[in-house]
Amino acid sequence: xxxxVAKTAGSGWQVxxxxxxPQGSAQVWDFLVGRDGVEIWLGPGAELGxxxxxxxxxxxxxxxEIRGRTxxxxxxxxxxxxxxxxxSTLQITVSGTDQKTTFRFHQEWLAGADEREEQxxxxxxVTERVVAALAxx
Numbered sequence: 188x189x190x191x192v193a194k195t196a197g198s199g200w201q202v203x204x205x206x207x208x209p210q211g212s213a214q215v216w217d218f219l220v221g222r223d224g225v226e227i228w229l230g231p232g233a234e235l236g237x238x239x240x241x242x243x244x245x246x247x248x249x250x251x252e253i254r255g256r257t258x259x260x261x262x263x264x265x266x267x268x269x270x271x272x273x274x275s276t277l278q279i280t281v282s283g284t285d286q287k288t289t290f291r292f293h294q295e296w297l298a299g300a301d302e303r304e305e306q307x308x309x310x311x312x313v314t315e316r317v318v319a320a321l322a323x324x
Contacts, residue, residue, distance in 0.1 A: 198295035
């Protein structure tokens with residue numbers, strides 16, 4: 188598993204967690220943007236639109252909107268839990284072959300080091316849950 192954490196001039200505090208799995212990229216993409224995958228990283232009952240500008244809100248109050256989507260490759264959205272006073276940007280990417288795929292959660296515009304560590308723990312747990320769910324498929 189790869190974890191990247193940093194503060195940059197262009198996107199503030201950020202964190203990234205990635206993992207390579209022995210499934211094809213189409214299967215991994217379909218899982219991550221499908222109901223079961225979305226419930227892992229966005230929360231139970233969460234529904235995510237397909238078009239830029241589509242808003243979402245989770246049962247726990249995290250809200251945002253789709254900023255971009257390239258099928259089979261990248262999903263970009265804003266992310267704002269109910270107790271935050273700012274938006275962050277989340278990007279999910281998938282790259283690979285029919286045999287092996289790397290998926291990544293990358294979050295930018297975090298408020299500081301504490302929030303970065305909190306989100307790193309969150310995305311690490313999410314990544315482990317995605318890997319386990321993919322292994323069962």
